[in-house]
Amino acid sequence: MVKEVKVKSILNKHKKRDEWFLDDYSVNPYYGCTFNCIYCYIKGSKYGSAELAAKINAPEILDKQLRHRAKKKEYGIIALSSSTEPYMHVERELELTRMILQKILKYRFPVEIATKSKLVLRDLDILEKIDSAAILPADLAQRLGRGVIVSFSISTLDEKLAKIVEPGTPSPKNRLKTMLKCKQGGFLVGVNYIPVLPFLSDSEENLDEMIRTAKDYGADYVLIGSLTLFGDKANDCKTLYYKFLEEHFPELVSEYKSLFRNSFAPPKRYQTKLAEMSKRLCRKYGIKSRIA
Numbered sequence: 001m002v003k004e005v006k007v008k009s010i011l012n013k014h015k016k017r018d019e020w021f022l023d024d025y026s027v028n029p030y031y032g033c034t035f036n037c038i039y040c041y042i043k044g045s046k047y048g049s050a051e052l053a054a055k056i057n058a059p060e061i062l063d064k065q066l067r068h069r070a071k072k073k074e075y076g077i078i079a080l081s082s083s084t085e086p087y088m089h090v091e092r093e094l095e096l097t098r099m100i101l102q103k104i105l106k107y108r109f110p111v112e113i114a115t116k117s118k119l120v121l122r123d124l125d126i127l128e129k130i131d132s133a134a135i136l137p138a139d140l141a142q143r144l145g146r147g148v149i150v151s152f153s154i155s156t157l158d159e160k161l162a163k164i165v166e167p168g169t170p171s172p173k174n175r176l177k178t179m180l181k182c183k184q185g186g187f188l189v190g191v192n193y194i195p196v197l198p199f200l201s202d203s204e205e206n207l208d209e210m211i212r213t214a215k216d217y218g219a220d221y222v223l224i225g226s227l228t229l230f231g232d233k234a235n236d237c238k239t240l241y242y243k244f245l246e247e248h249f250p251e252l253v254s255e256y257k258s259l260f261r262n263s264f265a266p267p268k269r270y271q272t273k274l275a276e277m278s279k280r281l282c283r284k285y286g287i288k289s290r291i292a
């Protein structure tokens, strides 16, 4: 039985638009996530809550908050979700994400879905309506021209490795197949290779294969971002990630330590190299390295 909680607010307005995903708002129907990716920061001490809970009154609260924003014409892309998976198994029964999408359609907001699950296919009927009915902020109307973006998150194409680092998720191959179905349904789709894993899925060869594969499965864009590791408590992703390295790739522990040093992220030179390599390979395969 999933814990149910009531919230006072569900629509988060960002101080400024997210440069990568273009969202001005985010909505998270759940606390926590049962997909349990070991690199995920949401269950750790920095951001999150380890326990899964459904924000059971989210659709009702969202209705009020979107009515208010729509009245003031404060349209903007809503990210669904930024700190949970909108299509966990529990969603099959609770349909919170589906009810939230119905509110988003009612008030004609655009939406960006980021998922690893094929359950998104259940909601293509609503997403299709949002895609044509949404009102975009003036500066995005030209650039994007539609109301729905569907992104699939993948950190490696290596099925064996994915099973270890993302134990609760559908396989990368299945995510790609789901993306292809969305593409065939006429949606704007892409792959978020975020995070790529240093020394495991971030080589030029890895990225070449990842971008080519994304293209083969219909991706309109590919976003590539590096790993972040937070916290020292038992549930923190940094602790879990090093545990995984010690168990499966002990030879990489010292490599990671010298790459991350005392930071939560690899240094600027690593990020720049990753960004340059991604852009170059995206050009090679004729695929966008930005959503719009």
Ligand code: SF4
Binding pocket: 033, 034, 035, 036, 037, 040, 041, 042, 083, 084, 085, 116
């Ligand atoms: S699916 Fe997303 S939210 Fe869930 S554990 Fe994995 S990275 Fe975190």
